[in-house]
Amino acid sequence: xxxxxxxxxxxxxxxxxxxxxxxxxxxxxxxxxxxxxxxxxxxxxxxxxxxxxxxxxxxxxxxxxxxxxxxxxxxxxxxxxxxxxxxxxxxxxxxxxxxxxxxxxxxxxxxxxxxxxxxxxxxxxxxxxxxxxxxxxxxxxxxxxxxxxxxxxxxxxxxxxxxxxxxxxxxxxxxxxxxxxxxxxxxxxxxxxxxxxxxxxxxxxxxxxxxxxxxxxxxxxxxxxxxxxxxxxxxxxxxxxxxxxxxxxxxxxxxxxxxxxxxxxxxxxxxxxxxxxxxxxxxxxxxxxxxxxxxxxxxxxxxxxxxxxxxxxxxxxxxxxxxxxxxxxxxxxxxxx
Ligand SMILES: C[S@@+](CC[C@H](N)C(=O)[O-])C[C@H]1O[C@@H](n2cnc3c(N)ncnc32)[C@H](O)[C@@H]1O
Numbered sequence: 438x439x440x441x442x443x444x445x446x447x448x449x450x451x452x453x454x455x456x457x458x459x460x461x462x463x464x465x466x467x468x469x470x471x472x473x474x475x476x477x478x479x480x481x482x483x484x485x486x487x488x489x490x491x492x493x494x495x496x497x498x499x500x501x502x503x504x505x506x507x508x509x510x511x512x513x514x515x516x517x518x519x520x521x522x523x524x525x526x527x528x529x530x531x532x533x534x535x536x537x538x539x540x541x542x543x544x545x546x547x548x549x550x551x552x553x554x555x556x557x558x559x560x561x562x563x564x565x566x567x568x569x570x571x572x573x574x575x576x577x578x579x580x581x582x583x584x585x586x587x588x589x590x591x592x593x594x595x596x597x598x599x600x601x602x603x604x605x606x607x608x609x610x611x612x613x614x615x616x617x618x619x620x621x622x623x624x625x626x627x628x629x630x631x632x633x634x635x636x637x638x639x640x641x642x643x644x645x646x647x648x649x650x651x652x653x654x655x656x657x658x659x660x661x662x663x664x665x666x667x668x669x670x671x672x673x674x675x676x677x678x679x680x681x682x683x684x685x686x687x688x689x690x691x692x693x694x695x696x697x698x699x700x701x702x703x704x705x706x707x708x709x710x711x712x713x714x715x716x717x718x719x720x721x722x723x724x725x726x727x728x729x730x731x732x733x734x735x736x737x738x739x740x741x742x743x744x745x746x747x748x749x750x751x752x753x754x755x756x757x758x759x760x761x762x763x764x765x766x767x768x769x770x771x772x773x774x
Contacts, residue, residue, distance in 0.1 A: 443542045443572045448504055449681045451569040452496055455562070459493050461686055467494030480607050484556035486532065492558040496533045496566070497683055499601075503628070505676035506699035507539040507600050509760065510626050513655035513701075515543060516762065517709040523548040523595035523624065529614065530554055530585060530602030534563035536628075537578055538570070540598065547574030548595060553583035587613045597622035603629055603638045615642045619649035624705040631673030631698030639672075639700040651704040656760070658711050658734035660704075665738070672717060672732070673700045674760040712762035719759045727754035731763055 456464070467490040474485045486492045515521075522544050528536045531552035541547040554560055560580040567575035583589060585606060591597070597618040603611050618625045627642050629635035640663055643653060653660040656674065665672060675696045685691060711734070718730035726744040733739060741763070743754035753765045 441572050442545070442547075443538045443570050443575055445501065445504065445508075445679060447570055447572070448501060448538055448566075449679070449684075451566045452500065453681060453683050454569055455565055456493050456497050456683060459490065463490055464494055464497065464686070467491055468498050471495055471498065480605050480610070484559075485605070486556040486559045489558055489562070492533060492556070492562045495559070496562055500533055500535045501680075501684060502676070502678045502695070502697035503535040503601050504538050505678045506628050506697050506701070507536045507598060507626070508542065509674060509676045509699070510628050510655070510701040510703055511539055511543040513760075514624065514626060514703040514705075514709075517654035517703070517711050518624070518705065518707070521624070521705075521707065521709075522546060525594045526550040526596040526598065527591060527594040527622070528552045528598045528600070529583075529589075529591070529618065530599060530605070532556065532559040532563065534567055534575070534578065534580075536598040536600040536626075537563075537567070537575065540596065541570075541572055541574040547572075549577060549579075550574070551579045551581055551592075551594075553581050553585075553589075555582060555584045557582060585614050586610050589614065589617055591617045591621035593621050595623045597625045598628075599625070600628040601630065603627065603642065604635065611638065611641075612645060615645045616649060619646050619651055619704075623707060624654070624703065625651065626701065626703045628699055628701040631671070631675070631700050633671045636671035636673055636700040637667075639702050643702045643704070646702065646704040651706055652709065653702060654705050654709040654711055655703045656701065656712075656715050656732075658714055658732060664732065671700065673698050675699075675719070714763045716757055716759055716761050716763050720754065720757055722755065727751065727757070729754060729757065729763060 526540050526548040531554050537550045564580045567578050629638050647660050678695050678697050714731040714733040717732050721728040729741045743751050745751050
């Protein structure tokens with residue numbers, strides 16, 4: 438990997454350097470206030486991220502996790518479209534730039550990114566973090582104030598990202614934003630928290646993107662209706678996030694990592710190669726067998742039991758993680774397994 442591409446590690450370093458001066462008590466209070474705002478009524482009429490300490494708290498408390506979730510969504514898009522590289526990228530509701538860091542890290546010749554957000558303090562801190570990254574693609578990002586709503590106009594772009602934003606919008610603005618990204622972008626990646634309502638917003642967005650003529654590249658193996666019966670379950674994935682001491686300080690607790698649960702959809706105007714099936718739960722390892730919950734192209738939701746008898750495929754199943762394609766590209770094709 439190119440040393441100037443941003444990584445989770447370089448994000449942690451940039452955050453630590455920038456937030457060094459923030460008194461711990463002030464940071465903790467800002468985190469508490471943010472949690473209360475996000476638990477309260479959203480959408481709001483004015484930005485939740487009002488000042489520097491709100492934004493610093495958001496960046497320290499949430500940015501490493503939203504970065505990892507977007508990165509996982511982008512990895513799945515890249516697997517489905519390995520020959521595609523975006524030349525331009527618009528990150529809508531981009532805040533302090535988590536998705537822009539993930540995009541700049543995903544392609545060697547990172548696209549020209551524009552971040553749109555209505556919270557000026559978020560854009561300012563985002564610009565400072567990008568400067569501190571040392572990554573040319575991030576230093577070249579344009580940070581622009583914009584309000585998401587029916588009046589939002591998006592310039593044509595190769596890639597649009599909308600990460601952890603839909604929840605903050607009214608249903609009308611949410612629909613308008615998804616339609617605007619579908620009209621403006623060749624590829625759209627939308628990420629939400631991996632909760633039942635986050636998944637419901639993803640499915641609604643997925644339906645709108647398909648209605649606008651895009652096809653699903655990931656995580657789904659097809660662009661037909663989601664096989665999950667509404668209200669019975671929710672499709673979500675998990676990304677491992679390393680916690681720095683700063684992160685532990687603002688979030689409390691002593692674990693060196695946490696798992697960020699997220700739901701997402703990546704859809705494109707150009708043809709891609711979606712997976713034949715995807716692992717939708719943490720695989721269960723039993724003695725001599727691996728149980729995989731799968732969402733498949735041809736057979737909807739189903740469980741595969743891979744045993745020692747399957748040889749190489751069994752070894753591959755033991756290395757397979759939640760969210761991975763199945764069968765892995767390297768494994769022999771064994772029919773409906
Ligand atoms: C939870 S943060 C997510 C930030 C970033 N995308 C990430 O993944 O870390 C939601 C962002 O959406 C922005 N936002 C919410 N409603 C908005 C609106 N109506 N217009 C513009 N930005 C908005 C907020 O200012 C905030 O930066």
